[in-house]
Amino acid sequence: METFKSLIIILMGSVLVNNYVLSRFLGICPFLGVSKKLNQAVGMGVSVTFVMLMATAVTYPLQYYILDANGLGYLQTIVFILVIASLVQFVEILLKKFIPALHKSLGVYLPLITTNCAVLGVTINNITDGYNFLESMVSSLGCGLGFLLAMVMFSGIRTYIDESEVPESLKGLPVTLIAASFVSLAFFGFAGIVENLFA
Amino acid sequence: MITDILTALLVVAVVGFIASVILVLASHFFAVKTDxxxxxxxxxxxxxxxxxxxxxxxxxxxxxxxxxxxxxxxxxxxxxxxxxxxxxxxxxxxxxxxxVKEKSVAVVHCNGTCDAAPKKAIYDGMNSCRAASVLYGGANACNYGCVGCGDCADVCPADAICVVDGVARVDSRLCIGCGKCAKTCPKHIISLVPIGSKQVVLCNNKEKGAVARKNCKNACIACKKCELNCHAQAISVKDNLAAIDYEKCTNCGKCVEVCPVHCITAVNFEV
Incomplete structure (x- = not known):
């Protein structure tokens, strides 16, 4: 029961409190770039979740059984980048061959996130936070879902902005950034809530 | 220390090599046949x-x-x-x-060269027509004409546009007629005309004659001489600006002869 509780806390914590986009400011590029339309935002969010899970599943054993075991922990960042990038390419090839439908819907976004900082951030933070394998996987799932949540929420806000009258000098990216900062502020409200879920 | 560097190099090289071998094998064995x-x-x-x-x-x-x-x-x-x-x-x-679309060529409808069109300000900002035109419509006295920063030249996939004497010019031999420049131009002064055309209106100024003339010596003053002299009714002056309807135009060249300010110009597009 205790482990279950801690897993739930990790999951909720990474979705709401430590949201990668809105609290840690990682993965801003796809957040601003692909959040114009809801279906694209969902596609990107699902792809990121998928890649985060895959990347964690591969980099966790890599860190503990290969890098740390040989005293090469300092090569973490560069090896992770290399491995994640090739992993994503590999998955793309497999999807194209075996699940063309999924490839068609994710295909555009997969190459975009090969070296996304949010994906790299999740894998490295899982190691620095000292999670075990199960906790790492739950944490990456939470981070992915948090990214998806941010994307979906923000695409709604952007649709609303598109329809409203914005001062000439703020049109386009400036007003988007302002809106992003408000959403980010709103997410600070979650801090302190999750830890007391089971109190 | 040198061993540390070598170890790092070696590890990254080995990881990279293994990854590349896996990817090559994967792309070979799981290749999807394209039509x-x-x-x-x-x-x-x-x-x-x-x-x-x-x-x-x-x-x-x-x-x-x-x-x-x-x-x-x-x-x-x-x-x-x-x-x-x-x-x-x-x-x-x-x-x-x-x-089948007739091949067409882009034309910049402006002849506001440095001599002809006085400036109302010195623009010292970023070199982009979009940026310059947001600031009081650009540095030229004429608010309708070419800004001259070359946004169109930047997007042209065929490198057919260059800015000469303050006005963008299209090299008709290189132009592929894709219309990207027309979409980019913040002043909307570029349009596609059929490649067989012999005359074009080189002005986009919609002000009344006196104002237009003050802002640019080459501007259309909306005197309607071309409209009156065109036997095919292909030219109409609308919003103080002459416009040629190329579907009706017979390429007789009369409008070029009568235009007092020479804003209707004879052209011969080379292919």
């Missing part, structure tokens, strides 16, 4: 990726032609007749003559 017609069509498309067909690029258009139903074979503007025939042959469909 060879896509490759063939792609080869006869011009490859400028100009997007005039409405697709993201030549690759996307070739793919759409083969895989989607009812995609027209006549969408490639730069390729014109020759490419339409090749594509239709590969796909085994008939060419509908009427659908």
């Amino acid at each position: 060879e017609r896509v490759t063939k069509i792609r080869e006869c498309l011009p490859g400028a990726n100009c997007g005039a067909c409405g697709y993201a690029g030549c690759d996307a258009y070739a793919k759409a032609l083969v895989e989607e139903q009812g995609v027209k074979t006549t969408l490639c503007v730069p390729g014109a007749q020759a490419v339409v025939e090749q594509i239709s042959e590969i796909l085994g469909v008939a060419v509908a003559e009427s659908e």
Whole structure:
């Protein structure tokens, strides 16, 4: 029961409190770039979740059984980048061959996130936070879902902005950034809530 | 220390090598066969990726032609007749003559050269027409004409545009007629005209004659001489600006002769 509780806390914590986009400011590029339309935002969010899970599943054993075991922990960042990038390419090839439908819907976004900082951030933070394998996987799932949540929420806000009258000098990216900062502020409200879920 | 560097190098090289071997094997064994017609069509498309067909690029258009139903074979503007025939042959469909677009060339409707058009300000900002035109309509006294920062030249996939004497000019020999410049121009002064045209209106000023003339010596003053003298009723002066309807124009050249400010100019597009 205790482990279950801690897993739930990790999951909720990474979705709401430590949201990668809105609290840690990682993965801003796809957040601003692909959040114009809801279906694209969902596609990107699902792809990121998928890649985060895959990347964690591969980099966790890599860190503990290969890098740390040989005293090469300092090569973490560069090896992770290399491995994640090739992993994503590999998955793309497999999807194209075996699940063309999924490839068609994710295909555009997969190459975009090969070296996304949010994906790299999740894998490295899982190691620095000292999670075990199960906790790492739950944490990456939470981070992915948090990214998806941010994307979906923000695409709604952007649709609303598109329809409203914005001062000439703020049109386009400036007003988007302002809106992003408000959403980010709103997410600070979650801090302190999750830890007391089971109190 | 040197061993540390070497270890790091070696580890990264080995990881990279293993990853590349896996990827090569994967792309070999899990390769998906593409329709060879896509490759063939792609080869006869011009490859400028100009997007005039409405697709993201030549690759996307070739793919759409083969895989989607009812995609027209006549969408490639730069390729014109020759490419339409090749594509239709590969796909085994008939060419509908009427659908083939006539080759056209971009024209910048402005002749506000440095001598002719006085400046109202010195613009010292970023070198972009869009940025300059947001600031009081640009540095030129005429708010309708070419800003001269060359946004059109930047987007031109054929490098056919350059800014000469303050005004963008299109080299008709290089122009592929994709219309990207027309979409980019913040003043909307670029349009596509049929390549057989012999005269164009080189002005976009919609002010009344006196104001227009004050702001640029080469501006259209809306005297309507061209409209009165055109026997084919192809020219009309609307919003104080002459416009040629190329569907009616017979290329007689009368308008060029009568225009007192020479804003209607004779041209001969080289192909």
